[in-house]
Amino acid sequence: MRAPARRPRVRSAALAAASALLLGLAAAPTAGAAADGHHRPATLHELAREHGRYFGSAVDNPELTDTAYADLLGREFGTTTPGNGMKWYATEPQRGDFDFTAGDEIVDYARAHHLKVRGHTLLWHSQLPDWLTSGTWTAAELRAILRNHITQVVKHYRGKVFAWDVANEIMNEDGTYRENIFYTTLGPGYIADALRWARAADPTVKLYLNDYNVDGLGAKSDAYYALIKRLKADRVPIDGFGLQGHLALQYGFPAGVEENLRRFAGLGLDVAFTELDIRMILPADATKLAEQADWYGRITEACLAVRRCVGITLWGYSDRHSWIPAVFPEEGAALPWDEELRHKPAYDAIRSALSGG
Template identity: 40%
Template sequence: MRKSLGAVVPLLAGLLVASPASAAASSLKDAAAAGGRVFGAVAQAARLGDADYTKTLDHEFGQLTPENEMKWNVIERVRGKFDFAAADRLLDHAESRGMEVRGSVLVWHSQLPSWVINIDSGAGLLTAVREHVDGVAGHFKGRIDYWNVVNEAFTDSGARRNSVFQERIGDSWVEEAFLAAEAADPGARLCYNDYYTDGYGPKSDAVYELVRDFVARGVPIDCVGFQAHFNSDHRVPADMGKNLQRFAELGVDVHLTELDVTGSGEVQAAAYAQAVNACLSVPRCTVMTVSGVSDKFSWNVARTPLPIDSDYGRKPAYYSVLDALNAAVPAPK
């Protein structure tokens, strides 16, 4: 694990400086790629005009997830009128840099426009879900590597969340969303995504049963996203690797989709290394994505959760991740 060295190494001071122990690869994306994996970041279209932000995004990350640009209340504020401008800008940038793209999210109980919430019949709401998924996934057909089809359908207790979709359509709404996504963009890999499912527990068990059922019945699902938000109240679980492996054994890939760890210094670095190593222990854990490019524009900025700080400097957490990725690269034969 890298010591703090007093101040973090500046990421943008000329050519990037790699620590000697991490010389095998000097960026997160290159270290991950050498081991057959992808390392990405959640990104914001509005920041692409910021030179430091864009330079860091391009150098460090091989996959991009739009932060809000594909959410329902942004992309279809008025029924049937889609605004793809911001999302298209992100995709154009990703494609010009050879990045993979995770589309996020097709159906989620949060960030909904009022017209969706006000649909009072199950049949009407299901039609709206199908039309929305068809409109969004259809627009991006062939450009998305992975879709977060459904987000956060369960509570921490493992019960179905009492969302507008659950209340008016019933349990079938999750399956219906996956079927619609498969029809609209059959080449993309389809994922269920949730938080606090990293270790064994009632919520993780409920998601596991959903995935097991889908696989058994042939409902299209290719991957499960573990958001992997860690803090003092939710630490990296000791059984994270085993939990990821049990999902992989169902025949799906497992991804860390919004990885972040609040805090600083060596404690934060150790937690990042633990989470990344849990993924690296599972062959089907193929994608790791942090929840932002740097602390500067993080959704949780006050708690400094990312490996790159607000001045685009490399934190101890950056080096703990880089070293873990480099250590996982197979030795040349």
């Protein structure tokens, strides 16, 4: 159980660190072992590993050409997720014509830096190739297409990824099924089928459902809880639930995060924060950065408090390559490193939580 005074201390420290950052006094990125043999600080992944967790960051292929960024990713983290390289448009750009170039590049990078890889994602309503979305498919045709896609991609990466986001963002905010191409043609049974096909293609990989706005208690996470309970009762293979964690200060911290993690863990699942970032309305200031840091600390603490919470993945670790400004104009500064790869107060809050305060 957390000490009652812990969060105020983290927030106070975060406010001081935020002020220092804005004055240009932020700490430099964590370095490797010093040439004189002095001990280097433990990385976030090393601290997480002491709790039996991983700490990772997503990466997109163009970012690997940013040497400083790629080197820091390889030093600080224990896992990575390809931001786009394993999505359908990249892996099957033409029907039956598979291209694993982008995903393989990230797998090779990860192997060279001793990182494990989360596979993302086999089935999603977005970033589908034109041949699929523009086609008119019977249920039998689309079922065969979906089965072949999942089978080929999972087989290719068998032994190279430790988990798959099998189905991504399949629910609406009110807990109804999203009417994507698969749901409207095949009905809700496509979800169980996808999980079964993924298991047949790789008997050992962890299979996840993954979504945003499910971090706390609410209609959307309730719907996933009910769905997964039914899947388990029907003996459908499912190992984990991914809470993306795309949060925004202006909407408030999600309610019941730890309780939510516990109820999914109670179904016999692993849970993980899979795409964590915490954005704010720009410009950033000391108060916003302190609140952001507090939230990062609270998410980390919630994961540590639940035994089946296996790890945390940032959706990119630095504001230098964040997806947010392009999608949410006037928002950003969402990650624990700034654009110059310097630590922000959020980094210190994560570190503090992993170190026990």
